Amino acid sequence: MPSGSPGAATGAIVWRLATKWRVAVDRALAPLDLTHAQYVLLAALHGVEQGGRQPSQRELADDTGLEALYVSKLARTLEAKGLIARRRDPHDTRAVRLTLTGKGQESVRSAMRTVQELLERLLAPFGGRDSARTAALVRELTELLDAPLDPPTP
Known part of the structure; x- marks a missing residue:
């Protein structure tokens, strides 16, 4: 781990975590039979569907922070596994809408339980998922996510 100022190791710690x-x-x-990236897409799709929407691949890319091309690749893989259905949007032929299949709903629920248990173990040193320390960590990490990294435009 790099030494020096407390901020010197920040990038390395974020990357390692x-x-x-x-x-x-x-x-x-x-x-x-899921990868982390496939789970991210399934869980995001599940959350959006719970809100009553059928998102496009582009909308899920925006929601997850994944590249649109990568979402398309993941969606094709998940479709081949029978976990999601892809269909052209009748109002915008460039857009592809995604929905969970019955098998996909079962799979994502099981995967979410698994990931929540894992998350509880990760956050145990902070007192668990619902602790004040975890809430503070989430606020701090969200602030970092929202910080622009692109150079300022002239």
Whole structure:
């Protein structure tokens, strides 16, 4: 780990934590034949559908922070597994709408339970998912996510 100022190691810590989480989720979801990225897409789709919408691939890309091309690739893979259905939007032929299949709903519910258990273990040092320390961590991380990294435009 880099030494020096407290901020010097920040990037390395963020990268290591993100990698640790991705690997742990991949391992936990392997018995369900899902990857972390596939889970992210399924869970996001589930959440949007719970709100009564049928999102496009582009909308899910925006919601998840994944590249649109990657979402398209993931969607095709999940469709081949029978977990989602893809269909052209009748009002915008460029858009592809996604919906969970019955099998997809069962799969995402099971995967969500698995990931929630894993998350509880990750957050145990902070007192668990519902602790004040975890809430503060989420606020801090959200602030970092919202910070612009692109150079200012002249």
